[in-house]
Amino acid sequence: MKRDNNIGGVSIEMEQGGDRVGHVNKVIGYGKRVIVKKRKPYHHHHRRIHNKKTVPNKVPKALQELFVSCRETFKGPGGTVPSPQDVQKLCHILDSMKPEDVGLRSDLQFFKPENIVKENQRVTCTTIYSCENFSLCLFFLPAKGVIPLHNHPEMTVFSKLLLGQMHIKSYDWVDSEVSHNLLHQPSQFRLARLKANNVFTAPCDTSVLYPQSGGNIHEFTAITPCAVLDVLGPPYSKDDGRDCSFYRDHPYTAFPNGESGKVKEENDSYGWLEEIEMPENSQMDGIEYLGPPIIETAL
Structure with missing residues (x-):
C-alpha cells in the first residue's frame, strides 16, 4: 500500500521488507505519529524492539550483525x-x-539533486535502537542542512555516510596544560587541534571518534541531501554527565600571541573553540523508525 506524505514540503517513500511504507509527517517520514520536537538533539531514550511474530520475512543481515556486534562491543562500563x-x-x-539495510533508497525524492528545499528545513533524526550502552541513530540532512559543532563526552562514535555528500569539520582538545601555557585567553576560549576539514561522498569509509581523539567535536554540513548512520557508545545522558555542548570556532590567528611559536608554525591546524548555547539550527525533528527491524535475541 502506498501513501504519500510531505516532509518539509517533500514527498518521500520508503521500503520495508519489500513493501512500500509511506513517509509521514516530515522529510523522511519514518513516523506515523506526531513529530517530537526535541529541545536537545541526540538524546534517545526509547527502544524499538520487534517481537519475532511481527518481524517481516526479510531482515537485513548487515543491520542485525551491526546490532549484535554493538551489544558485544559496548558491554563494558x-x-x-x-x-x-x-x-x-x-x-x-x-x-x-x-x-x-535501513530501508532507504538513493532514488527517494528527498535525495534527488533537483529536490527543491524549503528555507530553514530542519535536520530529522530517528532511533533504530537505544539502550544504556549504545544507540543506533539515523540523521537526515537536507541540502545546506547543518548539525552544528558539538562534542561527544566520554563517547566513542562511528559515523557512516549512507547517501549524499557532506562537509565534516572536527576538532580535538589540545592538552589543557599546553593550552594554558600558550595563551592566557578568557576561559570561554579553549585551544583545539583541527582533525578534519573535508568533503565526504557516499559510499565512503566509516569515521570513528574517541573520547579524547579522532575529532570528538565535529560539525556536519550537507552539500546534497544526506543520510548518516551513527553508532554512539554510550549514548548521550545528562544524568551520567554526558550532556551535549555546542561550540563556535575561531581562527587560531584571531588571538595572536608572540610566545606561541610551538603552535604558530602550523597555525592552520588549530582553532579556538568557544562554548555557546544550543544554536537555533541544532533543533531536530524526531520521527519514529519504521525501517527494517532489529531482533533482540538472548545473549
Missing part, C-alpha cells in the same frame, strides 16, 4: 573505549552497509 579489534570489526560491518 559506560565510557569504556572499544578495543582496536572491536573497532575494526564494527567498521568492517558499517563499511559494507547500504541504504537499503
